Amino acid sequence: MRRSFAFLAAAFLYSAAAPTAFAADAAHGExxxxxxxxxxxxxxxxxxxxxxxxxxxxxxxxxxxxxYSKAVKRSGVVWGEETLDKWLTNPQAFIPGQRMNFRVADPVDRADLIAYLKSLKLP
Ligand code: HEC
Known part of the structure; x- marks a missing residue:
């Protein structure tokens, strides 16, 4: 009984700590x-x-x-974490008439990609 309680407590602590495992990972994004x-x-x-x-x-x-497509040129969008997340989720829904025919379905993959894009700084 005592042992299973310890197991549950450990599982709880692990799940409470787990969100840090989802912090954006630029290396995975790369x-x-x-x-x-x-x-x-x-x-x-x-x-x-x-x-x-x-x-x-x-x-x-x-x-x-x-x-570029006219749609992207005229979009008035500035690329930040939120706009990139919407773009990568569904470019056509975000900027109708655009020409990038590609989506990233997984939100963790998108966050990691954005962390990588962020690391691509101009010299
Ligand atoms: C099949 C080819 C293709 C793939 C794969 C692709 N893209 Fe694109 N991407 C494009 C094209 C074409 C455009 C320009 C769209 C337009 O002008 O309408 C674009 C535009 C963009 C832009 C806007 C850039 C700007 O200067 O305004 C971003 C950001 C972007 N892509 C990110 C990505 C990321 C991140 C991936 C990988 C997950 C990806 N793309 C995969 C073809 C692609």
């Missing part, structure tokens, strides 16, 4: 970026999609020499 985003994006070169370095705090559709 792995996801290199497996799912890299086909179209890179930090420092425009490809099918625009380059990403410095994207946090930047107005959408403003990387020079990238041919």
């Amino acid at each position: 792995e996801i970026y290199n497996s799912r985003c890299i086909a179209c994006h890179s930090p420092d070169a425009n490809r099918v999609g625009p380059k990403h370095r410095g994207v946090l705090g930047r107005a959408a559709g403003t990387v020079p020499d990238f041919n």
